[in-house]
Amino acid sequence: MNLFQRLLFRRLCNEVPVDGGEGGSGAPAQEPAPAKQNAPANGDNPAPAGTEPSKTNDKANTEPKGYDKKPVSAAPEKYEFTAGEGQELDKEAVSAFEPIARELGLSNEQAQKIVDVYGSTIMPQLVKQQADAWQKQVTDWAESVQADKELSSVESIGNAQKAMEQFGTPELKEYLNETGLGNHPELIRIFSKIGKSMSEDGFVNGSSENARSTADVLFGDSK
Structure with a gap:
């Protein structure tokens, strides 16, 4: 075997392993080690795949019971x-x-x-x-009439009294007096206008009645 054949043979021996695998070491190939799994922080062993507890069941177990029931x-x-x-x-x-x-x-x-x-x-x-509020209203009406020179005048009161005597019934006088509506300025005003439009015969001089309230003069005594 010449020198060229020796070199070629040596090269072939180095490149081809004895067991037919690649590389020239001849050592059997080792399988890769399985990846190391991280242990849980609490030290417990992880559960096998597919055996994890259902979160739905956990939620159902932790929810308070009985709140959906209406009280009797x-x-x-x-x-x-x-x-x-x-x-x-x-x-x-x-x-x-x-x-x-x-x-x-x-x-x-x-x-x-x-x-x-x-x-x-x-x-x-x-x-x-309600009674206190109404009484205050009646008092305010009476004060308004007394403050109105036209309504509280002798002539105005006399005219209103004449109209009431002519057209008013005893029941109306009693009602106006008991409820206090007889002190309403507008009611006195309308009766005064009615009396003024009537004949001057039988005009009532109210000078002796002026000390009494307007409502008393008009509706105080139905008899």
Whole structure:
């Protein structure tokens, strides 16, 4: 074997491994090591794939139960209310209150307590406020008439009295006096105009009546 053949043979031996694989080391190829998995922070071993707990089930288990259930209503089929001593039930007010009491689920006893408070405390206070407001209005009317020189004059009062005596009934005089409407400036004004348009016969001189209020002169005594 000459020198060229030796070199060629040596080169072939170096390039071709004995076991037929590539490379000249002849060592068997090693399989790559599996990737190292990161351990959980809490130190627990990870669960095998496909065995993770369902998040849907966890959510269902952690949600509070019973909130979707409506409370049992204590409202009766029909409320039976009783009025306090010396009082009467307002049918319209009761009709408006019953649906609210039923919506709130109030028992008959609970609803009756509200009715009692309304009848004994709230309603009397409302009535008193209305009466005070009306009395103030009547007083303001009387003061307005006294401040009006035309309406409070002897002639104007006499004319109004003459018209009332001619056309007014005892019932009207009583009503105007009790309600205080007799002090209304416009009512006195219209009666005064009516009396002025009437005949001058029987004109009432109001000089002796001027000390009394206009309403008293016109409507105070129907007899």
